[in-house]
Amino acid sequence: MLSIQNLHAQIEEEEKAILKGLNLEINPGEVHAIMGPNGAGKSTLGNVLAGKDGYEVTEGSVFFKGQDLLALDVEERAHVGLFLAFQYPVEIPGVQMLNFLRTCTNETRLARGLPELSGMDFLKLARAKAADLKINPDMLKRSVNSGFSGGEKKRAEILQMALLEPQFAVLDETDSGLDIDALRIVSEGVNALRDGKRSFLVITHYQRLLDHIKPDHVHVLADGQIVRSGGPELALELEERGYVDYEKAA
Amino acid sequence: MSQALESLRQSADQRFSSLGWPNRRVEAYKYSDLSGLKQLETADAIATPPSGLDALTGIDGLSLVSASQASAELQDKIGSLIPLDDAVAAYSTAHLDEVIVLTIARNTKIEQPLVLDHGRMATGSSFPRYLVVLEKGAEAELVERYAANSDGMTCPVVEIFVEPGAQLKHYRAQTEAVASTHLGWTAAEVGRDANYRHIALNQGAGLARHNIRVTLAGTGAHVDLLGLHLLQGKQSCDSHTYINHAAPNTTSNEVYKSVVAGSANSIFQGKIYVAKDSQKIEGNQMSRGLLLGPRARVNNKPELEIYADDVICSHGSTVGALDEAALFYLRARGIPADRAKQIMVEAFINDVLEDLGDASELEAHWQPVINEYLSAVFAGDQAD
Numbered sequence: 047m048l049s050i051q052n053l054h055a056q057i058e059e060e061e062k063a064i065l066k067g068l069n070l071e072i073n074p075g076e077v078h079a080i081m082g083p084n085g086a087g088k089s090t091l092g093n094v095l096a097g098k099d100g101y102e103v104t105e106g107s108v109f110f111k112g113q114d115l116l117a118l119d120v121e122e123r124a125h126v127g128l129f130l131a132f133q134y135p136v137e138i139p140g141v142q143m144l145n146f147l148r149t150c151t152n153e154t155r156l157a158r159g160l161p162e163l164s165g166m167d168f169l170k171l172a173r174a175k176a177a178d179l180k181i182n183p184d185m186l187k188r189s190v191n192s193g194f195s196g197g198e199k200k201r202a203e204i205l206q207m208a209l210l211e212p213q214f215a216v217l218d219e220t221d222s223g224l225d226i227d228a229l230r231i232v233s234e235g236v237n238a239l240r241d242g243k244r245s246f247l248v249i250t251h252y253q254r255l256l257d258h259i260k261p262d263h264v265h266v267l268a269d270g271q272i273v274r275s276g277g278p279e280l281a282l283e284l285e286e287r288g289y290v291d292y293e294k295a296a
Numbered sequence: 297m298s299q300a301l302e303s304l305r306q307s308a309d310q311r312f313s314s315l316g317w318p319n320r321r322v323e324a325y326k327y328s329d330l331s332g333l334k335q336l337e338t339a340d341a342i343a344t345p346p347s348g349l350d351a352l353t354g355i356d357g358l359s360l361v362s363a364s365q366a367s368a369e370l371q372d373k374i375g376s377l378i379p380l381d382d383a384v385a386a387y388s389t390a391h392l393d394e395v396i397v398l399t400i401a402r403n404t405k406i407e408q409p410l411v412l413d414h415g416r417m418a419t420g421s422s423f424p425r426y427l428v429v430l431e432k433g434a435e436a437e438l439v440e441r442y443a444a445n446s447d448g449m450t451c452p453v454v455e456i457f458v459e460p461g462a463q464l465k466h467y468r469a470q471t472e473a474v475a476s477t478h479l480g481w482t483a484a485e486v487g488r489d490a491n492y493r494h495i496a497l498n499q500g501a502g503l504a505r506h507n508i509r510v511t512l513a514g515t516g517a518h519v520d521l522l523g524l525h526l527l528q529g530k531q532s533c534d535s536h537t538y539i540n541h542a543a544p545n546t547t548s549n550e551v552y553k554s555v556v557a558g559s560a561n562s563i564f565q566g567k568i569y570v571a572k573d574s575q576k577i578e579g580n581q582m583s584r585g586l587l588l589g590p591r592a593r594v595n596n597k598p599e600l601e602i603y604a605d606d607v608i609c610s611h612g613s614t615v616g617a618l619d620e621a622a623l624f625y626l627r628a629r630g631i632p633a634d635r636a637k638q639i640m641v642e643a644f645i646n647d648v649l650e651d652l653g654d655a656s657e658l659e660a661h662w663q664p665v666i667n668e669y670l671s672a673v674f675a676g677d678q679a680d
Contacts, residue, residue: 096628099620124630136625140643146626149639154630189643206629 047111047245048072048214054105054270055087055094064090066270067106072214077246079256079281082267083289088249089133091267092218096130097123110214124150125157129212131203133219138190143202146190147172151209175208179235196223197232204235215239216247221255233258253285268292298364301392304375308389315383322383327563327595328505328534330383333449333477346412346424349396357404357434363395363427370397374427377455377483377509384479384507388451391423398426400462403433409467409657411439414450424452430462430490439657440468443500447475450501456484456492460514463491467657471665472500474529480506488514488543495652496523496535499665504533512539512546512577522648523552526669527560527592534563541570541577541607550581552596553648555641557673559591567599568609575606585615586644588637588673634674641670 048070055065064087072078082088094101095108097120108115115123138146152162163171173183179201191199200220207215217236221229236246236259248259256264256278264280265272266289273292274280297305318324319331352360363371374395378385400406414424422444430436444450450472458464470478478501486492498504510519525533539548554562568579585594598611618640626636645666649658 096624098624098628119633120624120627121630121632121636124628130628132625132628136619136621138619138622138625138640138643140647141639146629146639149635150626150629150631153632153635157630210630 047074047076048247049109050106051108052106053094053103053108055090055101055103057090058100058102063104064270065094068267068271070265070272072245072247074245075240075242076263077240077248077259077261079248079250079261079264080267080272081250081253081264081281081284083293084251086267086292087270088251088267089218092130092133092216092249095123095128095216096120121153122157124210124212125154127213129207129210129215131200131207131215131217131220133222135191135194135199135203137192137194139192141190143188143190144169144172144186147186147206147209150206154210172205172209175205178208178238179205180231181205197225197228200224200228200232201235204232208235208239213243214245214247216249218249219251220248221250221252229255230258253281256281266292297393298371300371301363301374301395305390305392308380308386308392311380312383312386312390315381315386318383324382324536324565327561327565327597328503328532330479330503330505346414348411348413352398352410355406355408357401358406358410359397359399359401361397363397366397366427370399370427370429373429373455373457375455377485377511378453378481379509382507384451384505385453385481388423388425388453388479388481391421391451392425393423395425395427397429399429400431400434400436402431404431405435406437409437409439411441413439413441414452415441415443420446421449421451424450426452426454428454428456428464430456430458430464432459433461434459435463436465437654437657438464438466440466441661442470442472442478442480444472444476444478446473449477449479451479453481454483456482458484458486458490458492460487461489462487465493465495465653467495467497467662469497469662469665470500470504470506471497472504474500474502474531476501478504478506481509482506483509484519485511485513486517486519489516490514491518493520494522495649496521497526497662497665498524498533498535499526499669501533502531504531506535508535508537510537510539510548512541512548513543515543515545517543518547519549521548521550521552523564524645524648525552525554525556525562525564526645526666527554527562528557528669528673530559532561532563534565537564537566539566539568539579541568541574541579544573544575544577546574546577548579548581550579551648552583553644554583554585554594555588555644555669555673556585556592556594557588559589559593561593561595563595565597565599566611567601568611570600570602570604570607570609572603574604577604578608580609581611583613584644586641587615587617588641638670638674641673
């Protein structure tokens with residue numbers, strides 16, 4: 047599904063290397079968690095995969111379903127089935143949530159060779175998916191993320207994921223800013239999309255999200271490299287001992 | 297023409313002869329140089345009655361006459377709201393010919409929009425001139441459209457009296473061809489507890505200047521000035537507004553937004569003036585510019601001149617490009633870059649046009665102009 051080899055990336059303006067030879071293989075249906083101290087490069091990895099401006103890949107490759115992911119435009123990456131759930135979803139005043147959701151759903155469907163959904167069909171679909179995530183239908187009439195609480199923003203991200211049906215999703219610190227109830231709802235939303243084929247990369251600082259979204263593999267990212275990999279028990283160990291060992295190593 | 301109007305015309309003619317077209321050294325024209333404009337002989341003016349005036353006959357409560365048929369009291373109002381020391385006002389008045397006077401009778405609500413449509417016309421210059429009076433408690437919607445498709449000049453002057461308790465919603469769209477020059481005036485006096493709402497679309501003309509002067513003359517008077525500039529190519533468009541809080545307890549709300557592509561130049565100069573005894577007033581002004589290219593320009597100049605001490609006044613002005621983080625967010629959800637930009641610009645524009653109540657004028661006449669502008673700008677059709 048996703049194959050990252052010897053990935054080196056830097057922030058363009060600072061010419062400061064953030065990722066320093068990262069390797070990662072994710073197979074269909076797998077859930078991988080990446081944990082690590084602040085500044086290890088966790089969010090950079092998500093941004094580089096999604097194609098955000100301002101990062102430069104200086105070495106290495108990323109293949110997604112056999113395709114050179116780094117050669118694709120941001121929107122093309124979404125079309126081939128990559129989804130990034132943002133750590134900080136962007137507020138866009140004046141763009142109605144429902145129109146936004148419909149535009150991105152239909153643009154993605156068109157790119158995948160599927161027919162557009164009519165206004166009525168889309169409304170039914172969006173309302174049903176929103177209800178699953180306990181999203182108040184009134185939220186769909188508001189501007190994208192504008193004035194949403196932390197929990198509402200993260201639920202809106204999962205709603206977008208449910209509508210776009212990606213094959214691979216990166217969840218960037220999706221647990222940050224969530225209380226226990228919101229964490230449960232968001233996790234249930236993610237788990238509902240685990241169908242044995244779809245893969246996930248869960249980026250998090252804390253173990254608690256992984257109580258709800260059970261990973262198959264856990265990796266520790268420190269100073270731009272994966273320094274240790276293991277099963278779910280690794281997350282528990284990190285929770286107990288913290289990142290102290292890895293910060294020193296860095 | 298009556299003796300009074302003829303003497304108004306002559307004094308404007310003399311005034312303009314000494315003023316000439318202003319260059320950039322004239323403060324009010326700092327960003328709009330008119331000194332290259334020609335001066336027309338009076339004989340070149342073409343009389344251009346608006347189309348559709350027939351539709352306004354036979355409406356209960358509406359009187360539509362030419363100035364010569366109007367009462368002396370109404371005739372005296374002509375020219376009373378515009379300052380002849382402004383070159384554009386003087387020039388237009390110097391070519392004064394026909395003045396159309398619309399009066400909406402006391403306590404009458406007219407449902408049908410009063411449309412003054414100056415569509416395409418032959419080469420030349422025109423000087424449409426209106427006096428609009430809403431008597432006490434009257435309610436109406438006024439629509440002005442300028443769409444000249446020629447290399448001439450349009451110099452309309454509209455003077456409006458919104459008498460106590462009256463309400464006027466006024467849509468003004470200027471969508472002339474880029475070969476055209478548009479120099480317009482809108483002046484209004486708003487009486488006690490009256491409400492004037494002006495919504496302006498400036499999308500056309502190579503060189504455009506729109507002066508707006510509103511006097512809040514009675515307690516409780518309110519004005520909204522909402523404006524859009526949608527520019528591209530080498531267009532220059534200047535909205536110059538002046539709101540005079542001449543009475544206490546008056547309120548004003550002003551929002552101007554500019555979308556500027558190519559090497560176009562958008563200018564907004566807005567002054568709020570608060571007289572010494574105008575306590576408890578509230579005036580809010582916001583001007584925002586959105587630059588769609590490296591050569592696009594926005595010059596916004598907000599001004600406050602306040603002589604009272606118990607007032608709430610605010611002004612803000614921003615100029616910037618599209619929010620990169622928002623664009624990335626939209627694209628990361630599968631929306632192609634050009635479509636994402638268009639969505640952002642639409643959002644920027646819609647903020648001005650929402651909450652206007654019945655918006656049939658917007659849907660029928662403005663939306664196609666906005667759509668056409670967005671298509672042109674995002675078709676990669678921007679050589680300069």
